[in-house]
Amino acid sequence: MADTVGVLVSRHIFSDCIRDRTPYEVFPHYDQAARQVGLKPIFFTIEHVRLADRTVDGFTREPDGRYHQQRHPLPKVIHNRIKPAVFQMKYQLLRALPGLIIFNRDNRMDKWRVAQILEREPELKPHLPETFLYQQPVLQKMFDRFGACYIKPRNKSLGIGVCRLMHKNGAIWIEDAKGAKGEVPFNQLPAWIHKHIHAPVIVQQPISLLTINRRPVDFRVSVQKDGTGQWQVTGIVAKVGKENAVATNVAVGGKARRFDEVMVEAGFTKPASVREKMERVAVMAAKALEKSIPGMADLGLDLAIDEKGDIWIIEINGRDLRITFHQAGDLESWRRTFAAPMEYAAYLYRQPPAEKPGKPTVALITPGNLPVHGGKSGSVEIVARSWAKELGKNHHVLLLGNQVEEMADATALDLKAPVTQQYYKRVEQSLKFLKPDIIQVENRPLLLNRLAKAAPNAKKVLFVHSHTYLNPPYANRKALRKLLPRYDFILTNSRYMADCLKKEYPQIMHKLKEIWLGVDLHQFASIHDPSVRRRRIEERIRHQLNGRPVILYVGRIVPQKGLHLLIEAFKQVREVHPAAVLLIVGSSFYGRNVETGYLRKCRQLGREHGEQIRWWPHIPHQGLPAVYQLADVLVVPSVGKEAFGLVTVEGMATGLPILATQTGGIGELVENGVNGRLVSPGPGLSKRIAKVLVEWLNRPDQLKEMGKKSRIRAENYFGWSKGAKELSEIYHRLA
Known part of the structure; x- marks a missing residue:
């Protein structure tokens, strides 16, 4: 019996598809191509899926052209052609089922995310607006x-x-x-x-597009994985807009035309060489995208040629509608766009079964109020996605949260909801169905009661990141004295946080352990590495910082972070080092640049320094390495008792000496006098900060050596793999 391949299609067009009335999804083309490679295609919508018994009431095409519906086991390989505009719980759970391969799992292409991914590839930069x-x-x-x-x-x-x-x-x-x-x-x-x-x-940036009689032209390029698992260009078709039009899309009045005829009309004598360049750029872009968005196999790129003949990447679509080739009359390429995914499905069946991550299955539950991925993530979300990435190498990991993006080594469940209570209900539904062995709650201790009902047999682990959700108005100690002992294990991110819990809740001492958080040592590369050093010099020149001491602050602009004290200290530093620059990076809220009374106070304090204090708004986490690399020293002037402080270890990984207050868990991270200095909080803090900074800036060689030791300490103690290994040992003991 032939292996089956699923084709998951939107319910809005499905009835037309099984009547062969739409050129958007042509089932006969899928069917013919699949059978040629020994597969039997099953066509269905998400409504046809029966998750409970892993079956689908799907349709197959008979030799006479009629469609027959019957219940089948879910195909092991599914080509996703849906792009849900609204949340679909069933699809999230389908994606999370072990043993299924769904390619193009997430067809939603956030233009900003795509731009950031492509920017990382030096070869693509000349092609990016x-x-x-x-x-x-x-x-x-x-x-x-x-x-x-x-x-x-x-x-x-x-x-x-x-x-x-x-x-x-x-x-x-x-x-x-x-x-x-x-x-x-x-x-x-x-x-x-x-x-x-x-x-x-x-x-x-606007691009001066190639035009024909003042009508702008760009190109749709179908880039797909083929029967060998490699990216290939299936076809290129031109889109010609109206006169002086803003866009060329057929949906807004453009016309699709064959590539060669448009190129000849535009005056190109060697269209084949241009096509070859476009294909090379398109395949490079697909490979770059796949590094960050796993499971992609079918893309539609919009490329442009400007008046100079340069090629630009305008947009990437995760679900190429294929119709453009039909509209241009390029029927051969149109048919091939349906065939390539079936050939790729056959390739997937030929691959040896992937080594499955070991037991136990682990579900990481994020709070849901902030996105797990994207520019507005908080430290808890950054930590959870980093654990998931590392733990996924040895466990089947489910990462539940708001705006969770596809990950190579973990299963993402994007349970985004307009209100937190609805998000928690979606978490409960997911856990009831997926039945993980271990559930780890990130920083929300009161979730236990919900989880106990949803997954009574799972072991429950709490990871405490801060004091916030252990105190009013979120929780009271009387309730926590009853609730915390019901967790099977409790983790903290520092000895300081563990000691606080032991003191307040001695009954949980036997199930309590601290695990330091980490840093991506590759992403936060050291400025002492020659290639990074060259880039650092170039960027410092670009920002007019070269030859000037740069003091860096990264964090939220709230009173407990102590920024006002650093600004006061900077005044004293400038008396000795007038060329010094204070670079302040952050916002009042996670990812939102909101004007507050405290922010106004800090700006007023710094006004006398003019351009020597640089105020940069919130920068998404993936953009921070370049910021750290501009600096000579990182200052963490917190006056509140922070449990950990990710920025500290990020600065260390970058090779910066750290000046921090000895408060909360921050004091555990810096080796005082070796890779930085710890100063006591309290009255006179700004003077103590200024004294150390002046001393350091007087001795740049010493500063450099401390920075090198920062990197060594980060490598020895703060890589994510170290903490993940400790977590894995705990999970195995519990399971």
Whole structure:
């Protein structure tokens, strides 16, 4: 009996598909290609799936062209063609089932995330338009440099919401993809975007596209994995927009045409050589994307050629609708776009079974109030995704949270909900169905009662990251004295935090252990590495920092972080080192640059220093390594009792000496007098900080040696693999 391959299609078009009435998803093409490689395709929607017994009420195509529905075991390999606009619990659970391979598991392509991934590849940089998250200052810079720019919704396609913006006489001239035009005062643009686009947007550099009779041209490139598991270009087709149009999409009035005829009409004498270059860029982009978004096998890239003949990557789509090839009359390429995924499915069946991660199965439960991935993650979310990545090498790991992205070594369950209680209900549903052996709760002790009902047989582990959720208004000690002993194990991120728990709840001492958090030693590369040092020099020159001592603060701008004391200390530092720069990176809230009274106070304190205090807004975690690499020293001036402090070990990994207050768990991280200095909190703290900084800046060679020792300490104690090994040992004991 032939192996089966699933084709998961949207319910909105399924009835047309089984009547062979739509060119978007052509079941006969899938069927023919699958049978040629020895597979039997089963067509279904998510509603046809029966998770309880791992079956599907799917449709197969008979030799006479009719479709027959019957119950089948879920195919081991499934080609995902859905792109849910709203949350679908069943699809999240389907993705989490062990033993299934779903390729193109997540077809949603966040334009900002894609831009960041591609930016990491040096070979692709010449092909990438400058792209930023929307902010008014960013917009002004774009106007100053290019005279115009584009804004695009991060998560939409088909040209929806794309607008061209030009700055004229203090106002913004806007034209959308459908040709509608209007004028908006510069300061009212955020409100206009909120009203008309209803989505977060990116700002992108304008490209002078190739044109034919003033009609812009770009190209859809189908990039798919083939029967050997390699990326290949299946076809390229041109899209020609209306005269002076903002976008070329057929959905907004463009026309699809064959590649060669458009290139000849545009005056290219050697279209084959241009095609070859486009194919090379497209395959490079697919490979780059796959590094961060595993499971991709079927992509649609929009590439452009500018007036100079340079190639640009405009956009990447996770679900190429294939229809563009049909509209251009390139029927051979159109058929091949259906065949390649079936050939790739056959390739997957031929591969030896992957070595399954060992037992026990572990579910990591994040709080749900902040995204696990993306620019607004907090430290708890960063830690959870880092544990998942490392633990997934030896365990089947489920990572549950808000905005969880695909991961290579862990199963992501994105349970995003508008309110926290709804998120917790989704967590309960997931645990009831997936039945993990171990459930680890990240920093929310009161979740135990919910989890006990959802998964009564699972061992429960609590990882305490801070005091916050052990105190009112979130919890009271009387309730915790009853609840904490019911956990099978309790972990903390520092000896300090463990000692606090032992003192308050002595009955849990026998099930308590501290495990230091970590840092990605590859991502946070050392400035003492020659290649990083070269890049550091280039970036310092670009930011006009070369030859100047740079003191760095990274963190939220809230009173307990002590930034005001560092600014006071900086005044004293400048008296001795007038060229020094204080670089402040962060915001008042996680990922949100909100003006608060404390922020205003800090700005007022620093006003006399002008440009020698640089205020940079919140930077997403993946962008922080480049920030640390600009600095000479990291200061952690906390006055509150922090349990750990990720920025400390990130600075150490980067090779910076650390000046920190000896408060909470931070004092455990720095080896006083070796890779940094610990100063006591309390009255006179700003003077103590200033004294150490002046001493260090007077001795740059000593500063450098301390930085090297910081890196060594990070490598010895703070790699994620060390903590993951300790966690794994605990899980095995519990299971």
